[in-house]
Amino acid sequence: xxxxxxxxxxxxxxxxxxxxxxxxxxxxxxxxxxxxxxxxxxxxxxxxxxxxxxxxxxxxxxxxxxxxxxxxxxxxxxxxxxxxxxxxxxxxxxxxxxxxxxxxxxxxxxxxxxxxxxxxxxxxxxxxxxxxxxxxxxxxxxxxxxxxxxxxxxxxxxxxxxxxxxxxxxxxxxxxxxxxxxxxxxxxxxxxxxxxxxxxxxxxxxxxxxxxxxxxxxxxxxxxxxxxxxxxxxxxxxxxxxxxxxxxxxxxxxxxxxxxxxxxxxxxxxxxxxxxxxxxxxxxxxxxxxxxxxxxxxxxxxxxxxxxxxxxxxxxxxxxxxxxxxxxxxxxxxxxxxxxxxxxxxxxxxxxxxxxxxxxxxxxxxxxxxxxxxxxxx
Amino acid sequence: xxxxxxxxxxxxxxxxxxxxxxxxxxxxxxxxxxxxxxxxxxxxxxxxxxxxxxxxxxxxxxxxxxxxxxxxxxxxxxxxxxxxxxxxxxxxxxxxxxxxxxxxxxxxxxxxxxxxxxxxxxxxxxxxxxxxxxxxxxxxxxxxxxxxxxxxxxxxxxxxxxxxxxxxxxxxxxxxxxxxxxxxxxxxxxxxxxxxxxxxxxxxxxxxxxxxxxxxxxxxxxxxxxxxxxxxxxxxxxxxxxxxxxxxxxxxxxxxxxxxxxxxxxxxxxxxxxxxxxxxxxxxxxxxxxxxxxxxxxxxxxxxxxxxxxxxxxxxxxxxxxxxxxxxxxxxxxxxxxxxxxxxxxxxxxxxxxxx
Numbered sequence: 001x002x003x004x005x006x007x008x009x010x011x012x013x014x015x016x017x018x019x020x021x022x023x024x025x026x027x028x029x030x031x032x033x034x035x036x037x038x039x040x041x042x043x044x045x046x047x048x049x050x051x052x053x054x055x056x057x058x059x060x061x062x063x064x065x066x067x068x069x070x071x072x073x074x075x076x077x078x079x080x081x082x083x084x085x086x087x088x089x090x091x092x093x094x095x096x097x098x099x100x101x102x103x104x105x106x107x108x109x110x111x112x113x114x115x116x117x118x119x120x121x122x123x124x125x126x127x128x129x130x131x132x133x134x135x136x137x138x139x140x141x142x143x144x145x146x147x148x149x150x151x152x153x154x155x156x157x158x159x160x161x162x163x164x165x166x167x168x169x170x171x172x173x174x175x176x177x178x179x180x181x182x183x184x185x186x187x188x189x190x191x192x193x194x195x196x197x198x199x200x201x202x203x204x205x206x207x208x209x210x211x212x213x214x215x216x217x218x219x220x221x222x223x224x225x226x227x228x229x230x231x232x233x234x235x236x237x238x239x240x241x242x243x244x245x246x247x248x249x250x251x252x253x254x255x256x257x258x259x260x261x262x263x264x265x266x267x268x269x270x271x272x273x274x275x276x277x278x279x280x281x282x283x284x285x286x287x288x289x290x291x292x293x294x295x296x297x298x299x300x301x302x303x304x305x306x307x308x309x310x311x312x313x314x315x316x317x318x319x320x321x322x323x324x325x326x327x328x329x330x331x332x333x334x335x336x337x338x339x340x341x342x343x344x345x346x347x348x349x350x351x352x353x354x355x356x357x358x359x360x361x362x363x364x365x366x367x368x369x370x371x372x373x374x375x376x377x378x
Numbered sequence: 379x380x381x382x383x384x385x386x387x388x389x390x391x392x393x394x395x396x397x398x399x400x401x402x403x404x405x406x407x408x409x410x411x412x413x414x415x416x417x418x419x420x421x422x423x424x425x426x427x428x429x430x431x432x433x434x435x436x437x438x439x440x441x442x443x444x445x446x447x448x449x450x451x452x453x454x455x456x457x458x459x460x461x462x463x464x465x466x467x468x469x470x471x472x473x474x475x476x477x478x479x480x481x482x483x484x485x486x487x488x489x490x491x492x493x494x495x496x497x498x499x500x501x502x503x504x505x506x507x508x509x510x511x512x513x514x515x516x517x518x519x520x521x522x523x524x525x526x527x528x529x530x531x532x533x534x535x536x537x538x539x540x541x542x543x544x545x546x547x548x549x550x551x552x553x554x555x556x557x558x559x560x561x562x563x564x565x566x567x568x569x570x571x572x573x574x575x576x577x578x579x580x581x582x583x584x585x586x587x588x589x590x591x592x593x594x595x596x597x598x599x600x601x602x603x604x605x606x607x608x609x610x611x612x613x614x615x616x617x618x619x620x621x622x623x624x625x626x627x628x629x630x631x632x633x634x635x636x637x638x639x640x641x642x643x644x645x646x647x648x649x650x651x652x653x654x655x656x657x658x659x660x661x662x663x664x665x666x667x668x669x670x671x672x673x674x675x676x677x678x679x680x681x682x683x684x685x686x687x688x689x690x691x692x693x694x695x696x697x698x699x700x701x702x703x704x705x706x707x708x709x710x711x712x713x714x715x716x717x718x719x720x721x722x723x724x725x726x727x728x729x730x731x732x733x734x
Contacts, residue, residue: 003726003727003730004730006697006698006727007727007730007731008731009698010698010701010702010727010728010731011731013702014705020666020702021659021662021663024658024659024661024698024702025657025658025659025662026658027658057730057731081529166656166657166658169610169611170612171611171612171615171631172659175628175631175632175635178629178632179632204624204625206580206582206583210502210582211581211582213511213582214511214581214585218511218581
């Protein structure tokens with residue numbers, strides 16, 4: 001039986017050459033402590049001989065590759081600490097992996113098994129599964145137990161991890177994952193899911209919320225050259241010391257938001273983005289003027305909370321009109337929320353302009369505008 | 379805590395990123411006690427710029443900049459630890475005034491002794507509405523750590539009333555290790571010069587660790603310290619990543635690990651005698667690169683030698699690795715090359731895997 005597992009592992013290196021290092025670094029051990037196959041955090045694969053006997057060579061290969069992906073995606077380390085949630089996390093991890101893996105036994109777990117949409121990350125699957133209170137009642141490969149390498153914590157098999165000198169540390173696994181990602185990038189031509197994993201590992205993406213805040217704050221600080229300490233006005237503290245202390249002058253930025261309500265805009269993302277901006281404005285500006293625009297301006301409102309605005313529109317797109325109108329009131333910052341399917345002004349407006357691309361691609365945006373892409377699926 | 383202890387002992391300015399309430403200040407006091415340092419906590423966000431640049435006091439036709447009390451206490455204590463909390467909530471003008479105390483230890487007209495360690499803490503800007511990003515020059519003068527809550531260590535500290543942590547002291551002989559670490563970093567930069575200076579494009583990453591000559595110097599000092607206290611690989615990489623960023627740190631570490639591996643020429647020269655690595659990832663790296671090298675310079679002699687390497691791999695009880703590499707090698711064979719002996723043992727498993 002061990003021959004069979006080892007042969008399947010070799011076969012896997014033919015099918016997925018980029019996984020060779022990972023496949024050959026893990027060690028394989030027979031054990032009846034596991035029902036099917038499991039991987040520990042230390043990178044040891046345990047297999048049950050009865051289970052292996054029921055599988056074809058192709059299925060066995062796919063199951064081994066499945067366990068390898070638990071390791072490469074560091075599921076064991078990312079799992080919640082809470083014991084009662086580990087089973088669900090394991091299933092979320094299974095969904096993430098099986099999404100792009102062929103040849104698994106027929107009772108394997110897929111996102112569709114739970115009526116979920118595919119191509120999400122393990123964290124997103126987990127969130128949805130918890131929300132739907134999924135009962136873990138699956139059999140076979142889908143027992144929801146792929147070992148501590150998939151769900152964290154300690155398993156029966158982990159005691160062998162301690163005894164062995166050949167365990168992989170988190171760093172080892174990270175280095176192997178990096179190496180694998182580099183191979184994937186060199187090869188290309190892999191399922192989109194896997195290409196995305198490699199890309200995210202090698203070029204970690206800053207979440208758009210953080211990017212939006214950073215860009216916004218850097219515009220604000222430029223506009224706020226005016227908020228600062230000044231010796232032109234003495235600090236009130238100075239009355240109690242002999243020291244000359246500066247007082248403070250402050251200035252609140254004027255912010256204009258040009259909101260694209262053309263037919264091509266997606267509402268869900270627009271509202272998520274509004275929530276972020278609302279937060280920022282609450283901290284910084286008392287009032288903000290909102291220009292609801294598609295191919296014409298529908299309304300101009302000066303509000304203290306963005307939630308007060310009525311959205312209207314649905315026609316074509318021309319953000320130039322909104323920006324032009326906004327400029328007349330001399331704001332410090334203009335934030336444009338749009339899908340970028342619009343013509344742009346040919347000259348840089350006086351205020352700083354931040355373009356938030358709600359959906360689609362940031363293409364054709366002029367160089368003077370700071371742009372942020374809000375990606376689908378995150 | 380361990381990484382912070384090393385950075386503090388090496389007097390590398392350090393910044394902790396973490397949500398409010400995760401026990402940063404608590405840990406700083408603990409660390410200060412354990413290392414015997416006089417600790418001062420300064421909440422930066424409630425201060426004026428003048429508190430850090432010194433209060434200007436006119437005195438007979440000149441102005442001197444009076445340092446505040448905490449700076450005086452630190453200067454008197456000599457071995458001290460200054461902790462600047464809530465850095466990201468300060469307006470840029472306060473941040474600018476903080477540059478000198480944090481980075482050079484100068485407060486007003488007072489220069490703190492070099493033996494005073496400086497640590498800062500900040501909330502990630504996405505958590506504090508209205509928080510300011512660190513300016514890139516400021517960010518690049520720190521070693522960055524993410525501070526998170528770990529339930530296990532919290533429970534043990536909570537139950538035992540926060541005992542002083544066991545801290546590994548950096549020995550006085552660290553100088554030699556730093557020299558060695560510098561040499562290592564220098565040869566890495568020679569191979570990857572583009573990583574010497576790598577200014578990130580997006581503004582959020584600019585506020586964190588990124589590669590520059592300064593941060594590589596920090597990294598080499600910390601690596602030297604890690605080597606002299608014998609800390610784990612994880613810790614060394616975490617400290618390097620704190621200075622130059624995650625990607626560069628991992629690349630550096632992969633590179634320095636590969637230095638220990640035998641080169642293909644050596645292996646082919648003496649297939650039976652070279653030092654066989656103990657770990658499977660290393661074995662695979664060596665054997666597969668040796669086979670790739672042999673395939674690129676194929677000749678009857680090379681063919682024979684390469685098979686001897688595969689045979690050795692079988693003998694060292696790595697039949698799977700041997701089988702994977704044997705397939706690669708056999709594809710490069712030409713007509714008339716003799717079928718090597720010693721691979722019969724691989725045939726059954728190769729057959730089972732379905733390819734030969």
